[in-house]
Amino acid sequence: MPTYAIPWQPTAIPGPEMANVITKPAVVAALIKRAKNPLFIVGTEVLAGKEGEEAIDFAKRFSKIVPTVVTGHLLEKAKSLGLEVVANLPAFDIINRLKDPEWKGINSKGPHDVVAMMGILYYYESQLFSTLKHFAVGKHMRATIALDRYYQPNATWSFPNLSKEDWVKSLEEILKVLEGGG
Amino acid sequence: MSGESALIRIKELKTDIVEAKGIDVSIGRIVEEEPWEEPLGPTPFPKITSLRSWDFKLLSRYKPFYAPFCDMCCLCTFGKCNLSRDRRGACGLDIATQQARIVLVACCMGASAHCAHARHVLEYLIEKKGRDYPIDMGEEVFLEAPITRTVCGIRPRRLGDLEVVLDYISDQIVQCLDATHFGQEGHYLDYESKALHIGMLDNLAKEVADIAEIVGFDFPRGDPDAPLIELGFGTVDITKPVIFLIGHNPMFGIAIIDYLHEAGLYDAVEVCGVCCTAIDVTRYRKAQRAKIVGSLSRQLKYVRTGVPDVIVVDEQCIRTDIVEEAEKIKAKVIACSDKKCLGLPDMTHEPVDAIVNELLSGRTGVFIEEPEKAAEVAVRVAVALAPQRKTYKLVPEKEEIIKLCEKCVDCMNCVRNCPNSFPVRDAVKAAAKGDFTLFAELYEWCSGCGRCEHDCRANIPIVTVMMKAAEHKIKTEKYKIRAGRGPIRDTEIREVGAPIVLGEIPGVIALVGCANYPFGGRDVAEMCDEFAKRNYIVVLTGCEAIDAGYWRDEDGLTVYEKYPGVFDAGGVVNCGSCVSNAHIAGAAIKIANIFAKRPLRANFEEIADYILNRVGACGIAWGAMSQKAASIATGFNRWGVPVITGPHGAKYRRQYLGRQDKLEDWYVYNARTGEKVFVGPAPEHLICVAETKEEAMVLATKLCIRPNDTNKGRMIKLTHYIDLYRRFYGGLPEDLPLFVRTEADIPTTMKDEILEFLKSKGWKPFPEPTVDPTIVERLVRVKK
Secondary structure, three states: OOOOOOOOOHHHOOOOOOOEEOOOHHHHHHHHHHOOOOEEEEOHHHHOOOOOHHHHHHHHHHHOOOOEEEOOOOHHHHHHOOOOOOEEOOHHHHHHHHOOOOOOOOOOOOOOOEEEEEOOOHHHHHHHHHHHHHHOEOOOEOEEEEOOOOOOOOOOEEOOOOOHHHHHHHHHHHHHHHOOOO | OOOOOEEEEEEEEEOOOOEEEEEEEEEOOOOOOOOOOOOOOOOOOOOOOOOHHHHHHHHHHOEEEEOOOOOEEOOOOOOOEEOOOOOOOOOOOOHHHHHHHHHHHHHHHHHHHHHHHHHHHHHHHHHHHOOOOEOOOOOOOOOOOHHHHHHHOOOOOEOOHHHHHHHHHHHHHHHHHHOOOOOOOOOHHHHHHHHHHHHHHHHHHHHHHHHHHHHHHOOOOOOOOOOEEEEOHHHOOOOOOEEEEEOOOOHHHHHHHHHHHHOOOOOOOEEEEEHHHHHHHOOOHHHOOOEEEEOHHHHHHHHHOOOOOEEEEOOOOOOOOHHHHHHHOOOEEEEOOOOOOOOOOEOOOOOHHHHHHHHHOOOOEEEOOOHHHHHHHHHHHHHHHHHHHOOOOOOOOHHHHHHHHOOOOOOOHHHHHOOOOOOHHHHHHHHHOOOOHHHHHHHHHOOOOOHHHHOOOOOOOHHHHHHHHOHHHHHHOOEEEEOOOOOOOHHHHHHHHHHHHHOOOOOEEEEOOOEOOOOOOHHHHHHHHHHHHOOOEEEEEHHHHHHHHOOOOOOOOOHHHHOOOOOOOOOEEEEEOHHHHHHHHHHHHHHHHHHOOOOOOOOHHHHHHHHHHHOOEEEEEOEOOOHHHHHHHHHHHHOOOOEEEOHHHHHHOEEEEOOOOOHHHHEEEEOOOOOEEEOOOOOOOOEEEOOOHHHHHHHHHHHOOOOOOOHHHHHHHHHHHHHHHHHHOOOOOOOHHHOOOOHHHOOHHHHHHHHHHHHHOOOOOOOOOOOOEEOOHHHOOOOO
């Protein structure tokens, strides 16, 4: 049985369809591994350092595994931090393309079937996940994953609201599997 | 004559009970037209579907992008209905259509607010001045009502002529609201078309309101040198009785100013306010010593300083708990609008002495609909109450605040309930240790909604604590704002029409809307400064006009002192309150008419097509929050003007987005040949959300690009796009090849670098770089 959480901003609660809580980070790793063409979207909150060094380190390492789109204006910063960036687009623009079943993907390898997102302002990211939930997931997209510290109810999978320590530990576990150590 | 109306003149009437001569009976509204050589265009007083084909043209390029705020529909008792995972509601509605429906409801609410405001003011002024009072917008404004002319096909000459316009808007709002009922409209595109229709009518209502106020209250008529007004918490002389105005309708504040002059008390009482009512009162010549405290975000904050003695509220964007808030500081409330009676006793028909006594003997608030009576009561109560209130301790001392903050139970509800999740808990914890630094910082960013303290388990009055922490800052907040000047003069349009249409002025940036910012109002001032410095024309209204003034550069100047108020390159133009927004759309329309000689009369589609393809204007509603902001922006979109909102704008649920990767979307007709030609994504979106201020600024430079730009104009626009992109993002924009039509478009100082970049992207010159662009086939003059 899937479990749900209360959104970090409780008023972001959307209704009966809420994200499954990630209880085992390995699930995320498995989703990514099984995906045909996964995508990672990173926003300015992470790149500006508001989520801490650990989040930047995760984004850097994850971007080497999953094709990565940076949103907002911190493209140069993302590159200087060592992220491998496939494209830089406004958040609405990449989500608008992702909801299009005909779109061939940012790397022209076909639709992105699993999309992970982190580091966009909480309420804005919630809205972006909502678009994918209603217009992409279950159609040409298998799942979306929120990698932020706080529960994002409109994703398919999300961490619950975590302490920073637990969050960093969970991110590390995901990388451990994907980088071949687990 | 227009509208469905008739005038019957009876020379002589004799019946059993009446004998009369020379009777005029008017049925409906009459607008007597003087001879007007401009022929009537195709869509006078357009109905819901009259411009549907135009909307569908826009919507086929700028497709609605929905981000549902809620999975459900809760509007009827079949529900709640869960619309997620392709489910449909009991009525058959899907999630996309439900979003469009809610957007239409929001637009109807916004347009109703503007229409009702216009009606209230117009009826008052007609009663004072008469239906035949002339509409004189000043010597340099001959095109007095560009939106009314273009939408309705009439030229209003007298105040009474505006009534027919409001009748029409009211009727259309009813029709469109009807379409949102259970089992009515069933397709999202038709809901969007209706939202665009209502948005256009919102713009029309605002024009009526501001014209009425300008002529009725003798506000500035497009004066670029309108006086500088004092702005900021620190400008209010708190040794005097203080009357605090909140809302949008200036007729009550103006009545207070008039009463103060008549009673010889103008120097003895401070009149100040927040939001648009404050902007509009300071447009009144006899009120230029009134103060603007700040934008909407400062409403609760100012009440919590304990300064106001009497709070006068008119309509819109006023806290609904203002009576409870007034009670906390022992102030009095006078509610004046029948739209906002606040549960207060109606004392409109009571004698002034009785009302004053009632308030002074303990009642917190009253409802008084008559402006002059409300004014006298407000002044007399403020004068009598102020000395008494000075003896009260209205705001806790720092020692008490420390004790309050020590009660924090670490529940984090303040952070989680803050729309921006600001670190309120950390500020409370620091304050409990006597450190108020973080609270003082929060004061700069906070939008003043008060949700943090409503959810505080320890009942800490967080906003009050914040105001105490920022006490030293508040005292120094003394800024300037130029009084709202109203319309753009025809003479100014003659000067700038060509450089705007040809692209040599890089664009018109409209900073408009509410104050729900992601990180405080300073972003607006910085954007304003950046664009003015770059020779864009910056026009402002409402709360963003206020927040743009709430900042000084290194030389100590606000943007209103630093830049001229002229509608020209590098001008910073405060048009006025949110109803003055109409003059921004009006300026774009005037360009089509005065510069390009396009007929306006009932000719919406051609004018909007002109603006979309030629007038490089872009709105930034960085703090958009209200339903009015939704209808304003949607109206601008129908005129062909793109709008960028701040991240909270995503909660409006809908954007209109272009796809630059779909090259087939970016063809227009060349009106000279009838051929379809590629022009690139210009403008790329109609309404979109930016994640950061920097992203918004770069997007705005791009959204000012138009197919009609000359090579020189495109070169100038690209210079700003590239320059800002390089500064914030680094490198050259990846989409540059879509905007460089020929080598002649490339900024000369960067030519080699850009050419090399373009070559690396496989760029080829556009087949037909110079076109006479239109997306309306009937406007093609010669068909092949």
